Amino acid sequence: MNDSQEKPVAAGEESDVTDFILQDILTGVLAPGTWLKQIDLERRYGCTRPEVRRALDRLAQKRLVEHVPNRGYHVYEPDGRRAKEVGEIRIILETGVAEAIVSNASAESIKKLSVLADTFDHMILMGTMLELYEANLAFHRELLALSGNQELVDLITEIRQRTSSAPVSQWRTRARIEQSGREHHLMIEAIRNGDAEELKILTKRHILQG
């Protein structure tokens, strides 16, 4: 964490620092356990001290980093128990809306899902870890949006982040990633066939394997 490189500041500029730090945690650039020194972040992201502090506080609220008073903030270590529990929650929720998804799916929305699934597959070969992560997220958001429950989409997006601190350990092998890509298409096929039970089974398996 002492690589005081100059300015990777994204061109967008007025964007929030929180997102940049979040991305670096999710992609593993900032490894679990790392102490996030304010002065380093300040320089690394080219922003001011109060901005860094606000970002750290937000990430602490989201339980992505831990705050130790007078000691600072550090990235959470991967927590096996929590990962397991979040998986359980996701299974309950995502299988719980399987019927709604199947009945709400139009030809158009299935088409859109296919595009996103293809994008994911493409990113396996051509994209960065971040692009892959975001392609996956986009697919699952679109899928859940079919439930008609916007709060659910946001909620799952949120709790997904809580355990993805170690995406490396989750997506260890390329074989698993490719398997995920195939499962996306299988889920689309189940929706096309109006087979909610099959969608549930696939969803459960998909979440359990990561």
Added chain:
Amino acid sequence: MNDSQEKPVAAGEESDVTDFILQDILTGVLAPGTWLKQIDLERRYGCTRPEVRRALDRLAQKRLVEHVPNRGYHVYEPDGRRAKEVGEIRIILETGVAEAIVSNASAESIKKLSVLADTFDHMILMGTMLELYEANLAFHRELLALSGNQELVDLITEIRQRTSSAPVSQWRTRARIEQSGREHHLMIEAIRNGDAEELKILTKRHILQG
């Protein structure tokens, strides 16, 4: 919001301002739509400007207040759609762990639930709105804790707050509150009988009526 009363500052002192504002929103002291002027909060809770700002930012993250740049923060108006969606989520989750709750319940934990249910009943008559809210929360937390999923407990506690901005409109009549109290006991009874299906039905009804 121009009642610049002196200092209701709680005796505890080093506690977080965020919780005080949160309580006042949940109990309706700070009504939906109210603009939260920093200088007022500063005086009302006897704290500094940065503390107020941090609290407002946290509440905005939790979607309890809305931030309008250069205009300030105001308490969210009750959102029918969101309330409905959060209700759906709660039903899926809480009925989804009904089996686990029933099978994990020991004689001791049932006893503990009974005490909390009685406390709630007591608060209907003797307590303030905040005490009632907290007694209700305590019962449901204890109930969900039996699922063995700590993340789930925290998650539901969190999303509960997102729509309880208008607890007054939710718990309009005393009749409904008393009905809630009775349902708590019915749920305990279902657990004691090992009847997960009955617990699901009660849970669903309990959430739908508020």
Added chain:
DNA sequence: TTTACCAAAATTGGCGCCAATTTATGAGTC
């Protein structure tokens, strides 16, 4: 050689000031 203690450097975090933007007020005009 190891341990305890002290001093110096570094880091966190509280606090207040001031610029930028918005809202309210009042005067002038149609």
Added chain:
DNA sequence: GACTCATAAATTGGCGCCAATTTTGGTAAA
């Protein structure tokens, strides 16, 4: 009398400084 524009008041929000605490490095003693 109502509308518009300009000026003044109020509010938000960015930024930097300094005190408090912790950590590190060095020195002296056992």
